[in-house]
Amino acid sequence: DTEVTQTPKHLVMGMTNKKSLKCEQHMGHRAMYWYKQKAKKPPELMFVYSYEKLSINESVPSRFSPECPNSSLLNLHLHALQPEDSALYLCASSRNIAEDEQFFGPGTRLTVL
């Protein structure tokens, strides 16, 4: 299984809602990543987890809260988002945090009303 899955595919939420994005991989990878991609822009790194510990936080606002409950799962909890947070949220994984290739999921398209 060389797939990274993300749910849901699409999410619409109001600014007062709390929602979560989920990412899963069963490749035994120990590094997992969240990226944000605005329309017609490249992906921007948000968070990196290595061995279930947060390794990099790219100064992301606290309304985004990542969680890595085990080596296969990565969540992104969303609370009090703004319309400008509407974007494609991509999850990726790699064997480790070093030079290996990253495998990306298809993304969750988030719209904040």
Add this chain to the structure above:
Amino acid sequence: DAKTTQPPSMDCAEGRAANLPCNHSTISGNEYVYWYRQIHSQGPQYIIHGLKNNETNEMASLIITEDRKSSTLILPHATLRDTAVYYCIVRVSPGTYKYIFGTGTRLKVLA
């Protein structure tokens, strides 16, 4: 931090080789060059990476200049399915294992 520069768009005839250039003039000696592509509405897909030697796999070839200041991704026989945005990435600040995507090249393969 090493940054990359790519042309914003290119066209290529189907069946011909697509040569996508990337400039990374500030690359450090132990930083790798990675190439990814993103087909519309999908997540990015790894293509190839290299340090200083030319590399080839089933998808593409990567040619890195001797001074490592630039590289070229070659798709030997482009098909319509190769239409995508191609990103050249240099791993930033060895030790932080962080990847920064540049603006990429939008490749359109024409029938």
